[in-house]
Amino acid sequence: MKTTLADFTAAHDSDRPILLTGGAVVTMDPSIPDLDAGDVLLVGPQIIAIGADLRSDPGHGAAAASALVVDTRGAIVGPGFVDTHRHAWEAQLRRSIPDVSDLGEYVMSTLAGVAPNYAP
Structure with missing residues (x-):
């Protein structure tokens, strides 16, 4: 079980x-x-x-x-290791959004546009 x-x-x-x-x-x-x-x-x-x-x-x-x-x-x-922040899921997006030039565009493109479509 x-x-x-x-x-x-x-x-x-x-x-x-x-x-x-x-x-x-x-x-x-x-x-x-x-x-x-x-x-x-x-x-x-x-x-x-x-x-x-x-x-x-x-x-x-x-x-x-x-x-x-x-x-x-x-x-x-990894006993005692605390994973508090990770971006591993974003590795797939590398070079797929070359027109993003600042943090605001990144947030809107990646976190608001792509992230909602991801699931575990």
């Missing part, structure tokens, strides 16, 4: 542990190596643990066993 956003939000809001498992973990922490496939254990807004297999870890196994499991295989997990 896939984990839904509603499941994730409910677990987060109730401080139920959340286990992100199977993804490539990029820690950016010299004391914790990157993992080709690993686990990240969250409780509320806190990262509790990062490791290769937290369900079998003596210190975190119980919390991991009771956690909502999110399968992150095939994804990159």
Whole structure:
């Protein structure tokens, strides 16, 4: 069964542990190596643990066993990284609007004209 956003939000809001498992973990922490496939254990807004297999870890196994499991295989997990602003969807538009010469024209062309037609 896939984990839904509603499941994730409910677990987060109730401080139920959340286990992100199977993804490539990029820690950016010299004391914790990157993992080709690993686990990240969250409780509320806190990262509790990062490791290769937290369900079998003596210190975190119980919390991991009771956690909502999110399968992150095939994804990159960046614990602590907050993506607050992104323009990746606009890469497709590069060079398609060469007549835009200022921010106002850009906003009207891209954000008012093209963006409403995009969907996840």
